[in-house]
Amino acid sequence: MAFTRPTLSALINRITADIDSKLAGATAALRRSVRRVFAKVFGGVANLMYGWLDYNKDQSFVTLSAVDDGLPEKSTLYGVVRKAAAFSGGDLVITGTLGTVIADETKLKRESDGWEYETDQAYTINGPIPVGGTNNSKVITVVALTAGRDGNEDADAVLQFVTTPANVDTNATVQSGGLTGGTDIETEAAWRARVLARKQFPSHGGTTFDYVGWMLENDNVTRAWCVPNYNAVTGAVGCTFVNDDEASGKILPSTATLETIRQYLLSHADPATGDTVGVPVGAREALTMIPLTANSQNYTIAISPYTDEVIDQVTAEIEAFYRRESEPGADVVLSRLSEAISVAQDEDKHRIVSPTSDPESEATELPSKGTLTFQAY
Numbered sequence: 001m002a003f004t005r006p007t008l009s010a011l012i013n014r015i016t017a018d019i020d021s022k023l024a025g026a027t028a029a030l031r032r033s034v035r036r037v038f039a040k041v042f043g044g045v046a047n048l049m050y051g052w053l054d055y056n057k058d059q060s061f062v063t064l065s066a067v068d069d070g071l072p073e074k075s076t077l078y079g080v081v082r083k084a085a086a087f088s089g090g091d092l093v094i095t096g097t098l099g100t101v102i103a104d105e106t107k108l109k110r111e112s113d114g115w116e117y118e119t120d121q122a123y124t125i126n127g128p129i130p131v132g133g134t135n136n137s138k139v140i141t142v143v144a145l146t147a148g149r150d151g152n153e154d155a156d157a158v159l160q161f162v163t164t165p166a167n168v169d170t171n172a173t174v175q176s177g178g179l180t181g182g183t184d185i186e187t188e189a190a191w192r193a194r195v196l197a198r199k200q201f202p203s204h205g206g207t208t209f210d211y212v213g214w215m216l217e218n219d220n221v222t223r224a225w226c227v228p229n230y231n232a233v234t235g236a237v238g239c240t241f242v243n244d245d246e247a248s249g250k251i252l253p254s255t256a257t258l259e260t261i262r263q264y265l266l267s268h269a270d271p272a273t274g275d276t277v278g279v280p281v282g283a284r285e286a287l288t289m290i291p292l293t294a295n296s297q298n299y300t301i302a303i304s305p306y307t308d309e310v311i312d313q314v315t316a317e318i319e320a321f322y323r324r325e326s327e328p329g330a331d332v333v334l335s336r337l338s339e340a341i342s343v344a345q346d347e348d349k350h351r352i353v354s355p356t357s358d359p360e361s362e363a364t365e366l367p368s369k370g371t372l373t374f375q376a377y
Helices: 008-022 034-061 071-078 188-200 208-216 255-266 281-286 308-325 334-342
Strands: 089-096 107-109 116-119 136-144 158-161 171-174 223-228 237-242 287-289 293-304 349-354 365-376
Touching (some): 008 034, 071 188, 188 208, 208 223, 208 237, 237 255, 293 308, 308 334
Antiparallel strands (some): 089 136, 107 116, 116 136, 158 171, 223 237, 293 349
């Protein structure tokens, strides 16, 4: 049955009427009468109890309002495990005297915030002398000591040894691949969305939403899509995804990441049960991972008031719109984009000057925000 929480005013009026009905011959309660005071006190108590019931209703059934208190138990029942934070890692190049040994678990840190990393094994400096240098070099691999996307770092950044080994330079340089792979714990909203999706679309051993659900179990996947009968081939399946939380801003998957997720789809241990699940054997050859390209769309937008604060708010709403609604091959509907801009804080009015028609995308293109140019309305 539906649960509708009465308002505090309704509870007070209901209790007042109930008290009046029990007092034979009583006139209507005055605003400052004892009966009215009692009704307000009892109404406040009842209101708190209704609030408790309303809150627990959301947790028990995992509604769109469910929060952390109710999600762990329900997610366990549905086998939707919250994605844990992941550790970043990558390669550095160090320099020092030829033959010097760097011990396993030697610590380095980022000077700006003290974020620490450590070597994954022992290394001996035996590489070539860098151009313009005097010491020999060695490429080493480090892993962050703390999980989280803040541990990611760009190429050419400099880390420092916490305790510099003898005969080794203090500074180490991040290599071309950067320090990557660090992710934060899955947000409550994303976790709740996966639980709700699991309730609405139970596993069926290889249906479209099974593929999507499997992809979303991975740390580097925030949105995923599955195309049945891919390329008009009966039984073929095309899958692709993006990682909106990628620190570098490059949300489209690389060839290596596509292959990693492909292997996961083929066979993996269920995060909740440990049972081996994945693409049915007969369908594995028909699985294709779709590489995506960005279809960036530039916009010119007239806004009022024309201030930096409003520009920042409108930009944030456009970014949220693309994360919420863009998907491979989809057209960007300007009327919906305009609606998103309208909810920007302090925006009074606006007009999308260009483009004048809905931007279109090919099947393997992901609509993306390009350059935003603002002008006074």
